[in-house]
Amino acid sequence: MQGYNAYRKAQGATAVQNGRDLEYRLLAQVTGALIRARDGVVSLQEKLNAILKNEKVWTVFLADLNHPDNGLPRELKAGIASLALWVMRETRLVIDTDAPLDDLILINRQIMAGLKPEPAAMAG
Template sequence: MSVNAYRRAQEIAATPRGNEYRLMSQITAEMIAARDAGMKGAALMPALHRNRRAWSTFSTLCAAPDNQLPEDLRARIISIGLWVERHTSDVIRSRESIDDLIVVNRAIIEGLSAENRDAA
């Protein structure tokens, strides 16, 4: 089987939660690498932008009337998304550390990991 065929099979078999898990893991790893490289403020923009965009997408999807997640969970995800937006701006201005964003993402990754284990 070629590598491309294997990748297509993986993508077809991937679950939405699995995709979210991988995305958040990749983004969080980028933020950790940037932090560990000593980057501060605007130098963190590439990793921060990707994280901000992911949370914005999650919030938008949760705000959709046809979203089937429980209303309480949707509200919490939207709330986290709003916090990520504000906190990211403070990190870029060197008022806050990127560490809190990493902690939040790790908590989400843990939750998604537990859901994936339970579903298997």
């Protein structure tokens, strides 16, 4: 899918990854950045970059739901779309009011739990 291929290229991944593994790794990267931002170990610019990168990942997920190759069930697509829209609203709230990042981190972690690759997939 287009979004996956763009991120694979940007990530410099050499091993073939399936969509779930790539989504997991992307969410792990942005969630790690959000955690560092929450814990105050980064500059304000790095915090904003982490927040906006997280939003961009969710924007790609949302766009991918409409791709013809996306074979997810309709109900799952609707649920992911709803989460993506929530992430976008929450991102604006965080930026505008300096609200905590905990809810964005929690959503990412919950999705990661559902995507978690099998140990053999992580070795590749």
